[in-house]
Amino acid sequence: MLAPVDLELTELTSLEGVDSASWNGLDHDPSPFLEWGFLLALERSGSTTAQSGWDPLYVLVYGPAPGGTEPAERASNASPEQGGDAKGEAGGEATRDSRGGGRTLLGAVASYVKTHSYGEYIFDFQWARAAMHAGLEYYPKLVIAAPATPATGKRLLLHPDLDPAAREAVALRLIEGVREVAEERRCSSIHWLFCTGEEQALLQREGFAARMSFQYHWQNQGYASFDDFLGTLTSRKRKQIRKERRRAQAAVDDITFVPGTELSREGLAALDRFYRRTTNLYGGRQYLRPGFFHALVELAPERVRFLQARRKDRAVAGALFFETESGLYGRYWGCDQDIEFLHFEAAYYAGIERCIELGLPLFEAGAQGEHKLLRGFLPRMCHSAHWFRHPGLNRGVREFLQEEAHAVRHHVDRLAEFGPYKQDEGGMELRAAGSSEGEAGDLSG
16 A cells, blocks of 8 residues: 555646646546646636636645556557647656656646635535624635536546555545645635545545535436437427427528537637627626637647537537547537527537437536426436535534535435436336436536
């Protein structure tokens, strides 16, 4: 087992200079939102800075290579899909991570010093107000999350070749490192958002309070086609979806997925335009600064899919998707022209169809919307974990979270009863995903 003396902790304020293959070689499955390209695109565009209220602090743990594999050997075998070309997007040869002095990157955490609570989607505004009324400083706080992205994923990024004992040792050193960052920056609290259930259990053991929330996710049950999926729905829902798809598709010339590697400047401009129009229309905040989408396709083109709807060779609507081997994630729907049912087609149905065609098991289409429930998405539990420096605030939040958890589970179970799937003879819904059990964005949908 790794001893603490074997583990070297490093804190960085940027991923510039960190070897992309080493960072992406950590276990991110299934989410792409803590990968090197996505995070660095946020940095380079100015979306994550002290001025934006998302001040990055990356906690990295280096140590001896698992199983005796040398960093040079792993890096030379890294594919472009793992974070750039063979030399690494971070500059210099990827055979060694200059930040680690030639040692192996065993684990990492992406944390952010926050001076507000926007863009998190695990809402704590009432806690901030309670602290203010009690005369306590709530900000700055430390948040471990994918910025402005409500998607479940691993927050303790660990080397995939670590044995169970070494995984725990590295994970505990990372948690300790996060506490050290919070102490150095005098943060009032620490918040792990949209972590996995396994991570939440470990964090509870380490003194963090668990919180439950939920989203609507679609899960692939091995459907052979979109019609096969429709066949599991009630007749009324099946007819409704067919009508919506037919009208949306008839209103435009074509609807296609454009890979990030083929996305033109015109396509990027359209994507940026759609994003800003949607946030303006619905009173949202533009967390992504101009230049983000350009940086994204430069740094992580293999993850990007732009679903665009065109009329007369011009994109009039679309949505951004992120695709991994384990899931599809929809984000940032928008349009120039309001076309009936096109939102449902671009944001939901086209994504479901793509998952079926590619055999992807999971489709997350954003944080909000009970209307997803009628279109095949079912409620799934999401996890977070929280710690507060002030004993009184810590005690009050923990009491609240216990009551909230019961209410959330009850609400999720009730919602699942209204899903669109057929029922068996005993009256049980034949649904693609469970209700309150299991693991758990933002599409503005």
